[in-house]
Amino acid sequence: MKQLLDGNxxxxxxxxxxxxxxxxxxxxxxxxxxxxxxxxxxxxxELDAEFMKVESExxxxxxxxxxxxxxxxxxxxxxSQGLMLMSEMLFVASGLRLPIVMTNANRSLSAPLSIWxxxxxxxxxxxxxxxxxxxxxxxxxxxxxxxAFKIAEEMLLPVMVCYDGYILSHTAEPVDxxxxxxxxxxxxxxxxxxxxxxxxxxxxxxxxxxxxxxxxRYMLQKAMRAxxxxxxxxxxxxxxxxxRGDGLVERxxxxxxxxxxxxxxxxxxxxxxxxxxxxxxxxxxGLVRVRSFRPFPVGELIDAIxxxxxxxxxxxxxxxxxxxxxxxxxxxxxxxxxxxxxMLNFICGLAGxxxxxxxxREAVREAAKAAESGKVKHAVKWLGLREKLVGxxx
Amino acid sequence: xxxxxxxxxxxxxxxxxxxxxxxxxxxxxxxxLGKDVIISMATGCMEVSTSPYPYTSWRVPWIHAAxxxxxxxxxxxxxxxxxxxxxxxxxxxxxxxxxTADIGLQALSGAVERGxxxxxxxxxxxxxxxxxxxxxxxxxxxxxxxxxxxxxxxxGADRPKKDLPAIMVAHGAPYVxxxxxxxxxxxxNKVKKAAAINGPTYIHxxxxxxxxxxxxxxxxxxxxxxxxxxxAWVLYEVENGKLNVTFKPKxxxxxxxxxxxxxxxxxxxxxxxxxxxxxxxxCKRFGIE
Numbered sequence: 001m002k003q004l005l006d007g008n009x010x011x012x013x014x015x016x017x018x019x020x021x022x023x024x025x026x027x028x029x030x031x032x033x034x035x036x037x038x039x040x041x042x043x044x045x046e047l048d049a050e051f052m053k054v055e056s057e058x059x060x061x062x063x064x065x066x067x068x069x070x071x072x073x074x075x076x077x078x079x080s081q082g083l084m085l086m087s088e089m090l091f092v093a094s095g096l097r098l099p100i101v102m103t104n105a106n107r108s109l110s111a112p113l114s115i116w117x118x119x120x121x122x123x124x125x126x127x128x129x130x131x132x133x134x135x136x137x138x139x140x141x142x143x144x145x146x147x148a149f150k151i152a153e154e155m156l157l158p159v160m161v162c163y164d165g166y167i168l169s170h171t172a173e174p175v176d177x178x179x180x181x182x183x184x185x186x187x188x189x190x191x192x193x194x195x196x197x198x199x200x201x202x203x204x205x206x207x208x209x210x211x212x213x214x215x216x217r218y219m220l221q222k223a224m225r226a227x228x229x230x231x232x233x234x235x236x237x238x239x240x241x242x243x244r245g246d247g248l249v250e251r252x253x254x255x256x257x258x259x260x261x262x263x264x265x266x267x268x269x270x271x272x273x274x275x276x277x278x279x280x281x282x283x284x285x286g287l288v289r290v291r292s293f294r295p296f297p298v299g300e301l302i303d304a305i306x307x308x309x310x311x312x313x314x315x316x317x318x319x320x321x322x323x324x325x326x327x328x329x330x331x332x333x334x335x336x337x338x339x340x341x342x343m344l345n346f347i348c349g350l351a352g353x354x355x356x357x358x359x360x361r362e363a364v365r366e367a368a369k370a371a372e373s374g375k376v377k378h379a380v381k382w383l384g385l386r387e388k389l390v391g392x393x394x
Numbered sequence: 395x396x397x398x399x400x401x402x403x404x405x406x407x408x409x410x411x412x413x414x415x416x417x418x419x420x421x422x423x424x425x426x427l428g429k430d431v432i433i434s435m436a437t438g439c440m441e442v443s444t445s446p447y448p449y450t451s452w453r454v455p456w457i458h459a460a461x462x463x464x465x466x467x468x469x470x471x472x473x474x475x476x477x478x479x480x481x482x483x484x485x486x487x488x489x490x491x492x493x494t495a496d497i498g499l500q501a502l503s504g505a506v507e508r509g510x511x512x513x514x515x516x517x518x519x520x521x522x523x524x525x526x527x528x529x530x531x532x533x534x535x536x537x538x539x540x541x542x543x544x545x546x547x548x549x550g551a552d553r554p555k556k557d558l559p560a561i562m563v564a565h566g567a568p569y570v571x572x573x574x575x576x577x578x579x580x581x582x583n584k585v586k587k588a589a590a591i592n593g594p595t596y597i598h599x600x601x602x603x604x605x606x607x608x609x610x611x612x613x614x615x616x617x618x619x620x621x622x623x624x625x626a627w628v629l630y631e632v633e634n635g636k637l638n639v640t641f642k643p644k645x646x647x648x649x650x651x652x653x654x655x656x657x658x659x660x661x662x663x664x665x666x667x668x669x670x671x672x673x674x675x676x677c678k679r680f681g682i683e
Binding site: 021059063070208209 | 470
C-alpha cells in the first residue's frame with residue numbers, strides 16, 4: 001500500500017516490518033524521528049521489542065552488540081557526530097561478526113557544527129568492516145533496510161543503510177509499504193549460529209595474538225568481498241517478490257555514454273534529471289550510481305564506466321588531505337586496467353549546500369573538455385564554492 | 395556465612411600474574427553466580443589474561459567488546475535475555491577500576507539509571523595495572539604510580555579515592571556493596587544477594603595487585619585484609635538505601651597497611667598521620683570505632 005512517508009518514517013517502518021527485538025538508540029538530528037517512530041510503535045504495542053533509551057551512541061552500539069550476540073535481531077539509527085562517537089564500536093561489531101543493522105541519516109561533521117546533509121560521516125567509517133548501502137529515495141530506504149537484515153544475517157556482517165539527511169530523512173514521498181506477511185516470507189526469523197548461551201558457552205572477543213589476528217582480519221575481508229554476491233542475490237530475490245530492487249551499481253543511460261557522471265545517494269536523482277536533458281539533445285551523457293560503497297564493486301564499476309572517455313565523480317564528501325571517497329575508490333578500481341577513462345572529482349553540496357543543475361552541468365562540461373583534449377587540468381575541483389570567502393576570487 | 399561452592403567456572407591456565415588476587419575475585423564471583431550467567435567484560439587485566447585466542451578460561455558465555463562499555467554490552471545482553479524469556483540467566487558486567495570509575499562511568503551510570511537487570515562487579519586494584527600502573531580515579535591518596543611519581547615536587551597521588559559505591563547509591567540502585575578479596579565468604583554472600591535482585595546491582599571489590607602495589611605475591615591476600623582491618627576499606631552493603639556495615643574491625647593503625655607496600659614507601663610520618671586522619675573520618679561515617 002502506498003503511503004506518504006519521509007525517509008525516517010520509511011526506515012522506522014522497515015525496522016518494524018523486520019520485527020526487530022532490541023532497539024538501542026540515542027537522538028541526533030536529523031535521525032531523531034526514526035527512534036521517535038519506533039518508540040511509538042513499541043508504546044502502542046504495534047512492535048514487540050525492547051526499546052533501550054541509552055545515554056549515548058557509544059552505548060547504543062554496545063548494547064546492540066550485547067543483544068545481537070545473545071541471539072536477537074537488533075537495530076539502531078544515527079547520524080554524523082553520533083556515528084563518530086560509536087565508531088570504536090563499529091569496528092568491534094564487524095570484528096565480532098554481528099549482523100546488526102543501522103540506518104544513518106547522512107549529515108556533515110563538526111567543526112564548524114552543521115546539522116545539514118553531506119556524506120562525510122559514513123565515508124569516514126568506510127574502513128570499519130560494515131557493509132554500506134546508499135539510498136537514492138525513500139522507497140529505497142524501506143526496501144534496502146529490509147534487504148539489509150537478510151544480507152547481514154546471511155553473511156554475519158553488520159550493515160549500514162545510508163540516506164541523505166533532510167533531503168530524504170525529512171522529505172515525504174509516496175512509498176509502497178509492504179505487508180507484514182510479505183516481509184515475513186522474505187525475511188526469516190533471526191538466527192545467530194553462536195549465541196551467548198550458558199548451555200553452550202562461547203568466548204567472544206578474545207585477545208587476537210599476532211599468530212592469529214591477521215587471519216581474523218583476512219576472514220572479515222573475505223566476508224566483505226563475498227557479501228557482494230549476497231547483496232546481488234538478495235536484491236534479485238526482492239525484485240522477484242516485490243518488483244523493485246537494485247544491485248551493486250545502477251546504470252542510467254550509461255552503456256553508450258562517452259561522459260559518465262558517477263554519483264552516490266540522493267544527488268543521483270538531480271543528476272539523472274540533467275542526464276535526461278542532455279539525452280533529449282542527443283548528447284551521449286550517462287550516469288552510474290554506486291549503491292554498495294562497501295564492499296566496493298570494482299568489477300561492476302569497471303564494467304559500467306570503463307568504456308567512457310571521461311568520468312565525473314560528483315560527491316558530497318572529502319577525505320581531507322586527499323580527495324572525495326567515491327573518487328578515490330573509483331580511480332583505484334582502474335589500477336592495472338587499460339584503457340581507463342579519465343577521471344575528475346567534484347566536491348559539492350557539503351553541509352546541505354544546494355547542488356544546482358548548473359554545478360552538475362559544469363562537471364559534465366569539464367569532463368567533456370578532458371575527453372576532448374585527453375588531459376585533466378584539475379583532478380579535484382570544488383563546485384559551488386564561495387570563492388571570494390576563501391581568497392580564490394579572480 | 396555460606397559454604398564456598400566447589401564448582402570451578404574460571405579455568406586454571408590463565409595468564410594472570412603469580413599472586414594475582416583479581417583472578418581470585420573472578421573465580422569466587424563465578425562460584426557464587428553459577429553457570430547460568432553471561433559475562434560482559436571490559437578490557438583490562440582479567441580480560442587479556444583469560445582470553446588469548448585460541449584459549450579461554452571461561453566455562454560460561456563471555457564477551458569482551460571494549461574498555462568503557464561493559465555496562466552497556468551487559469544491558470543489551472539483559473534485554474535480549476528478556477526477549478528470549480531466559481529469566482534464569484543473569485547478565486553480569488565485570489570491569490576494573492579504570493573501566494568503571496573513569497572511562498566506563500558514563501555507560502555504568504546510564505545502565506543503572508535505566509534500571510537494567512544487570513549485576514556490575516568492579517574489581518578495584520586502584521590503578522591502571524594492565525597498562526603498567528597508571529593512576530586511576532580510585533587510586534588512593536599518597537600512592538605512587540607511574541603517572542603519580544614521587545619526585546622533588548610530587549608525593550604520589552594528590553587526590554582521594556573517588557567514592558564510586560556512593561555514586562551508585564545516589565543512582566538509587568537497589569543493591570550496592572563493597573567487598574574484599576580477603577573476605578571471600580562475605581563477597582560470595584553479596585554476589586548471591588545482588589544476582590538474585592531483578593534490577594541494577596553493584597559490587598565494588600578491593601583486590602591487590604602484586605606488581606602495582608609493590609608487594610610480595612605471598613602477601614596478596616594479607617595486605618587487602620589489612621586494608622579492611624585498618625579501616626582504609628570498609629565492607630558494607632546498601633540495600634534499598636539502607637546501610638549495613640558487614641564487618642566492623644577492631645581497627646589497627648593505618649601504618650600497618652601502608653608500610654607493607656612499596657607504593658607507599660615514600661610517605662613521611664606526617665603524611666601517614668594525614669592519611670590516618672582521613673581514614674578516621676571515613677570510619678566515623680560508617681560507625682566503626
